[in-house]
Amino acid sequence: MRTIVIAIATASLAAAAFAAEKPVQLKAGAGLDKVEANCSVCHSLDYVQMNSPYLNAAGWDAEVTKMINAFGAPIDAADAKVIGDYLKKNYGG
Amino acid sequence: MPIMTRRHMLEAAGTAALIAGPGAALSQLLAPDAESAETLTLPPALPEGTRAEAILDALPGKKPLIKLAYRPPNYETPVSYFRKAITPNDAFFVRYHLSGIPTVDAKSWKLMIGGDGASGTMELGIDDLKALPAAEVTAVLQCSGNRRGLFQPHVPGVEWGYGAMGCARWKGARLKDLLDKVGLKKEAVEIVVNGADGPAIDKTPDFVKSIPVWKAVEDTTLIAYEMNGEPLPHWNGFPARLIVPGWTGTYWMKHLTSVSAAVKPFDGFWMKSAYRIPLGKFPVVARFTTQETAVNTPITEMVVNSLITSHADGAMVRAEAAATVAGIAWDGGYGINTVDVSTDAGKTWSPAVLGEDLGNYAFRIWSHRFTPKAGKVTVLARATNKIGQSQTAALIHNPAGYHHNVVQSVTLVAG
Numbered sequence: 001m002r003t004i005v006i007a008i009a010t011a012s013l014a015a016a017a018f019a020a021e022k023p024v025q026l027k028a029g030a031g032l033d034k035v036e037a038n039c040s041v042c043h044s045l046d047y048v049q050m051n052s053p054y055l056n057a058a059g060w061d062a063e064v065t066k067m068i069n070a071f072g073a074p075i076d077a078a079d080a081k082v083i084g085d086y087l088k089k090n091y092g093g
Numbered sequence: 094m095p096i097m098t099r100r101h102m103l104e105a106a107g108t109a110a111l112i113a114g115p116g117a118a119l120s121q122l123l124a125p126d127a128e129s130a131e132t133l134t135l136p137p138a139l140p141e142g143t144r145a146e147a148i149l150d151a152l153p154g155k156k157p158l159i160k161l162a163y164r165p166p167n168y169e170t171p172v173s174y175f176r177k178a179i180t181p182n183d184a185f186f187v188r189y190h191l192s193g194i195p196t197v198d199a200k201s202w203k204l205m206i207g208g209d210g211a212s213g214t215m216e217l218g219i220d221d222l223k224a225l226p227a228a229e230v231t232a233v234l235q236c237s238g239n240r241r242g243l244f245q246p247h248v249p250g251v252e253w254g255y256g257a258m259g260c261a262r263w264k265g266a267r268l269k270d271l272l273d274k275v276g277l278k279k280e281a282v283e284i285v286v287n288g289a290d291g292p293a294i295d296k297t298p299d300f301v302k303s304i305p306v307w308k309a310v311e312d313t314t315l316i317a318y319e320m321n322g323e324p325l326p327h328w329n330g331f332p333a334r335l336i337v338p339g340w341t342g343t344y345w346m347k348h349l350t351s352v353s354a355a356v357k358p359f360d361g362f363w364m365k366s367a368y369r370i371p372l373g374k375f376p377v378v379a380r381f382t383t384q385e386t387a388v389n390t391p392i393t394e395m396v397v398n399s400l401i402t403s404h405a406d407g408a409m410v411r412a413e414a415a416a417t418v419a420g421i422a423w424d425g426g427y428g429i430n431t432v433d434v435s436t437d438a439g440k441t442w443s444p445a446v447l448g449e450d451l452g453n454y455a456f457r458i459w460s461h462r463f464t465p466k467a468g469k470v471t472v473l474a475r476a477t478n479k480i481g482q483s484q485t486a487a488l489i490h491n492p493a494g495y496h497h498n499v500v501q502s503v504t505l506v507a508g
Contacts, residue, residue: 021163024146042192042293044163052142054247063249070362072296091142 024049031086038075038083039067053093060087133159133171134405136254139242143252152328156184161251165189166328169256175402175421178449178456179231180259182321187328188236188257188342190300190363193291197348199324199332204316206271208353210281215274219332222318225266230313232338232454233260233423234345237368237392240497248494255400260423260456263336265317269310272354277306281354282383284309286335289348298362303355304337304344305381313338313454316349338454339379339394339426341495343368358383367493368392374489375496376482379425394425397484398498399432399459399476404505412467412507419460422476428453430479434461438471438502445474453479465507472503 024045026032039045055063064084067073075083133149143161150160150168158168168187174180199219207214235258242252251257268284283303291299308314315336318325325331330347337344343363358364369389379393399422410416418436422429428450433442448458459474477483484498 024163042297043165046146046160046162049142049146050140050161050252051247051249052140054140055249059249070366071292071298072294074294074296 027090029086029090031082034079034082035086038073038079042067042071042073048087048091052091055087056092057084057088060084060092063087135159136243137406138245139254140247140252143242152187154183154326155187155328156181158184158186159254159256161253165192165194167251167253169253170259172255172400172402172405174259175256175400175456176419178260178421178451178458179321180261182261182323182326182329185234185259185261185320185326185329186236186257188251189290189347191290191292191297193293195289195291195348196327197289197332202332202350204333204349205351206275206353207351208281208285208355210278210283210354210356211272212276212278213274215271217271219318222266222316222333225270227264228267228312228315229262229264230315230336230338230454231260231262231451232313232336233258233395233456234336234342235259235395235423237341237343237495238493241494243497243499244488244490244494246490248492250494257342260421260451261320262322263315263317264319264322265315265333265336267312268314268316268335268352269312271316271352272310275354277310277354278356280356281306282357283355283359285351285353285355285359286344286346286349287351287353288330288334288346289350300346300363301359301361302344302346303359303364303384304340305383306354308337308340308379308381311338316352339424341368341392341395343392364391368495369493370495371491374491377425378427378480392495395423396496396498397424397427397429397476397478397482398422399474399484399501401472401474401501401503403460404472404503406503408503408505410465410470410505410507412465415462415464416505416507417460417462418472418474418503418505419458420474421456421458422474423456424453424476424478424482426454427482428479429457429459430477430481432457432459432474432476434459434463435473435475436461436463436465436470439473442475465505467507470505470507472505473500475500 149157151157161167170186174184204217239257285303287301317336318333335346381391384391401420403419422432432445434445435442445459445461484500
């Protein structure tokens with residue numbers, strides 16, 4: 001399986017970053033579907049684990065706001081709240 | 094050659110054990126292959142979540158490195174590779190801001206030179222670039238946020254340990270020669286650089302950077318097409334990247350596609366908002382005045398730093414027998430003057446022996462022999478550069494987690 005993945009990746013390096021990416025399973029909880037659907041458009045979900053568990057509620061809100069305002073993530077206000085709540089509850093510190 | 098991470102080895106070991114029995118599997122699979130079988134050691138100071146998710150993982154063409162994030166890929170180099178002054182290409186760290194990373198075909202690759210601060214424009218292919226007079230520099234490439242994960246309190250970002258850096262021998266054309274060809278106007282203040290990588294969605298600001306003209310025209314500022322005598326690895330900017338010796342990695346644009354002289358300060362997100370340090374907090378000499386505000390300034394040169402590479406924290410050594418602690422030191426290009434080592438938790442210090450001098454921009458190897466007494470031995474290393482700057486004893490905290498050069502402490506157990 002790994003050999004096949006490498007062969008495909010070598011054939012097309014453009015896809016390599018994605019081919020090498022293994023599924024990241026975040027903690028089950030309300031809002032995980034919104035996190036998976038929105039956040040993973042631009043980055044793998046290990047970014048959430050990596051930045052835990054030290055951000056407080058304001059810290060996670062600031063991260064979600066940064067993704068929307070600075071990086072242009074098309075997340076509507078309702079989803080942003082669900083995502084923020086999920087992150088605070090499951091990865092807050 | 095198959096690339097195996099520790100996880101894969103363990104998976105493979107499990108499978109093999111079922112087939113061949115545990116004895117055979119272990120003897121085959123735990124054969125010493127020091128680099129691929131390297132165990133993952135992470136600094137205890139990293140966030141708990143980082144320590145849980147980081148694994149050894151190999152990107153295509155790379156040795157297993159410490160995967161902090163898959164996409165955009167952020168992989169750091171294990172400390173053991175820093176026992177030599179030159180970091181191998183296949184172990185060199187990988188850092189991307191944005192996940193749109195194209196394969197760049199060297200044959201069709203074009204570099205555009207121009208901008209409103211230039212009299213003309215020019216388009217070069219890779220052969221045109223290689224036809225220009227070549228220059229070489231051995232220089233450290235270090236991410237601005239190397240050691241961010243060690244910050245207390247933690248700050249968000251890629252939670253790097255010690256390995257978001259490397260030192261290579263870079264070969265390429267001088268940026269100055271290219272700017273001379275298009276004619277740099279005297280009104281030009283910055284040189285703006287862009288690369289082929291881009292964001293996943295259109296609204297995310299593309300990663301574009303600028304450097305002041307004075308830095309752009311230094312003899313060692315290159316557009317490199319070779320790294321340690323080989324083409325650049327894909328993950329390190331193939332086919333050409335900017336080399337800005339002494340300055341942090343944010344300016345070393347990978348997969349370079351355009352160089353524009355500008356008569357006004359570039360105000361893109363990655364200059365105006367990102368990669369900034371508070372004014373006056375760090376002892377840096379190199380200034381980027383066209384980008385300074387009343388409160389902050391772009392990060393520029395690296396601060397003086399060192400790393401103990403011979404021993405991990407908690408390593409066992411023999412008591413009453415000669416031991417050698419060793420490591421590397423580097424700075425923003427002034428050169429390392431001394432490295433002092435303490436083997437008594439900072440009470441007394443002795444100068445280390447410096448290794449070969451590969452130039453002011455390179456890693457400088459150092460070593461120190463001593464005879465530990467039985468018990469715990471706390472070893473510290475502190476580098477000082479040729480303009481008298483030393484590492485800090487206490488962290489200089491800043492919002493984005495840059496310039497961590499706190500004196501490192503490693504505790505050995507002598508018995």
